Amino acid sequence: MFKQTFKTNFIIKQFGKLISPITTESKICNALATNLKLDRNAIKILHENKVDSKLGKIPEEQIIRNCIILQSMNIRLDKVELLIPCLKLQPKTLRNRILILKEMGVKSINLYNIRRFLLLMQKPMINFKKLFNIPRNKSMIKVIFSNVDLTCKIDKYMVKNETRTTVGSYYQLCIMYHQKHCMKLHNELFYEKKRFKYVSLTEMTRLLDILRNKCQLDEKFLEKHSYVLNIDVNNVEEILNELNTKLNEKSVIDLIKSYPRILLHDISKIKNTFQLYQNFDLQNQSHRSVLQGFKINKDTFIERYTNFANNLELDVWLKHPRLVYMLYYYKSVTNRLTYMKHLNCSNNANTHTYLSNKDFFSRYIEGDVSHTAVRKHVSYILKKEFGDNKIHFVSSIKKHPFWKSIPLLHIDKTIKYLKEYFSIEDICKNIQIILYPRSLIDDTLNLLYKEYSPQNGYNFTSTQYLALCLYKLEQKYHFSGDGVWQVEMSVFKSNLFEDVYELDNLIERMNDDENEVMNLSGEAWFEHLLQ
Template identity: 25%
Template structure:
């Protein structure tokens, strides 16, 4: 037992939660160095590195002159951090809204905005009745939406004759919302509040949301209030008609209302199946996948394929499809830089190590400090409570799942058959899969065929040094004479007989108890195992407590709007 203290579980959980956050930051700083030092096992695939934006690129892709863009980049150097394709997409969206290049040059910081965000904000302003919609209004969207209708009309952003409430009600095409039902709304209220009330009425009517559902929506998924009514309608239509989501399913995953309907249609159209499973069924099980871009999903699927991982692994860890393609690619490369992870490459659940890589790295590092070798994929990527229990109990063993899967793959045998063979050895679950792999590679380097290794599969559980020692002994004539073998030379033995003799020579020293798998370091008794627990830095032992996020003071409705 590592600890007898009843509070050890909570202590371990606190340590790992805090240390994981620290590790996430630390790993980002050392990511490039790790990738450069790690062996190249990615078949030439690498994380794309884009050139920074420069005046020549902006002139070619957007227009205007080199001199103007150079002066803008000097004044706004942060623009260089924008991805090139993102800048092109944003400008393309702005031109679709009838903004010319000269107008964009007057407000170049708008390039920081995502193209879809700009399109959505433009649609919101259009639904509210803003005329005309300028680039300044778009860039000050959050400020504008928090002002009252009367103030916006007084400043001329909305014509006086426009009935904002009627415009918003008429934005819904598939339901009828009467202005008369919103008698409590008036032009002295913020546009944000008016839109929220109308959207509530729509969601009650279409999705049968109740008061609790509405309250949760604005508490948890408050960003939905900034989506245009046109976008929300399109998403609801896709979910109800194309994907056949029940209303309860949509309410439970209300973040989907913030998604993009066109992207959702592309996902189910361009990615028909994954490992034979219908994409509609997959996104029903993991609705969050619909929030990933279709292009990103296609890249992720391609990256996984390039690294030799079967599509079936994706269906066992659908969360991998919620990560960005560049993140997945980086983690796949890192997977091959850690021996304990690399050996699990053929495991059908290997993508769990990709999805939970930061957590798995941290746990592996901690167990190494405890001299615990048998860290299974399940322990490294599973829940915190299970890991804390594993560390607390201090039993350096697994259920053998990783070893069975690894050997079944390389030997092309049935998993049940491999497990039945290994189960004959009393201590086989105490040997980590990495040691089994190293022993297998050693025997293969000595030209032993897979069939002979399979017939003597228990030999893979023993230390390489001990196997090599007995192999050298067999080359000595005295050893053959002592064994009274009916052969004069070791080369008269076939591969199967040689491996059997090695196993015999090892275990005869331990009276055939199976204890020959232990090294001298492992057989040394530990007087006080509690002292082996590594201490964490004080800075990592502090618990980050999530309190209630302080609400920002609402801007006064009478504060003048300053749009620059």
């Protein structure tokens, strides 16, 4: 299935190994000792708790970021064995847990509090206050708002309601109250789905300021896309500060406004994906395809792209705006290709065939839908092989009576074959020749080179050879155009008609480089090809 294996080595050479190594025990211990200032006894305890097996699959970057959070927020490391479950948390989750406890009046936080955070959120408010020495008569919403430096009029209902709920439910109620009365944002459906669970008000306030001022998002946008208020604020800042790459002539701010879900992805993944787009020259990807690319990790992306590049049927779509979609649905695409190859109908498939729903694909397999040469796909092939300024030649191709009968894969193969021996300008002057099978063109050219060689007194240019080849192919079928799909017929003698055109005098006139042409059938058409 994958034959062009020479491309694989180049891609691996460009991007290195496809599989990144697992974080080793020595790296983990070095990260903990450097960022948390752990002594030998603490490291020994971690060794006894098999730190390498429990943290080995966690990226080193995540471990370092969590260590920095614990160190900067002055978390007590009393029981160092509890460090392992805390480091397994995502940095955003770890930071939110610590900030929520601080906002609720917990003055000294240790690893045990972070480890039992979810259990603490299920406790009644009275028990929580007693556990952390918070005065019973002190209003929790006032404590939270004062610790976050928020000035907002507090409803009496909020003060009375705290004794009837758990800690987590009340904190979530405080968030809803703050959003509705202070932020002027409210989406009941969003809360019903519990997407806002244990998000720090400190982080949310800071995030809202960035989204409004730096990302230039208004209240209507934020209310429509409420999920952006539950993302990592540090990641948003890194995206704005570090991501300077433009995609499809759009800046980062424009991308965020068009597709705010880009903020849900880690900055390292976004940068890696953008780098892949640049290295593989995929700047023309549709915006929806761009988002799909963020869901594929770097190693998988490279591996799948390599497989596409080594596949004769899929190689044609490597520059298509929906390529990343095909990479994302890699398994479905390859399964459909295998199935179509068994039925001998893969040459007519296009991107929609690979990405369509099951009903449409079944209709295609059964023959109810036929995909051959469609204008937009022929234009894509011309752009891919010849450049943007050659797309207008599709109008010349459409003049051929049977242009829709030619499989796209055949057109692509013919163009690649012609580009090996002729310039783009030569091919474009005889553009309809790309509709003919490569074998017919090759046989015809070989006969022409032999019959009208310099040894026989002829001195043709490459353009004239190609024009003569096209003329011979069309002449054989009386210029009816049906030769593009009559592959089984010979080149110079038709099984249906006998040749009635005499070309010897015409060839001699071409060789003499004179402008006059013998008065033969098809004369005007032939002259046009030789211009």
